[in-house]
Amino acid sequence: MDDHEVEDDFRGELVDRGYARRSFADDLLDSVLPAKLDWQRLVRDYPLPALAVAAVGGYWLARKRGPSIVGALTALAATTVTRAANDILGDDVLEED
DSSP states (O other), rough: OOOOOEETTTEEEEEEGGGGOOHHHHHHHHHHTTOOOOOOHHHHHHHHHHHHHHHHHHHHHHHHHHHHHHHHHHHHHHHHHHHHHHHHSSSOOOOOO
């Protein structure tokens, strides 16, 4: 399938898969991997090996840097919740660090 074809999604709505919103993971992988490597095509063509590589990488990363990652994710979650609460309440009721 061409990257810019329009197709039905699971709800029957038309979705242009070529212009999907990019995620943080997409940007991170694009900055880390060589420009000539089409990692998205590889994941589409070989989903099980890609899943295995991701699982091994996640396991290795968790063993190596687990506490640091948990601390960073906790701080990110606290900041996000604080900002969302302040947006809902309309004032800076909750203080950010």
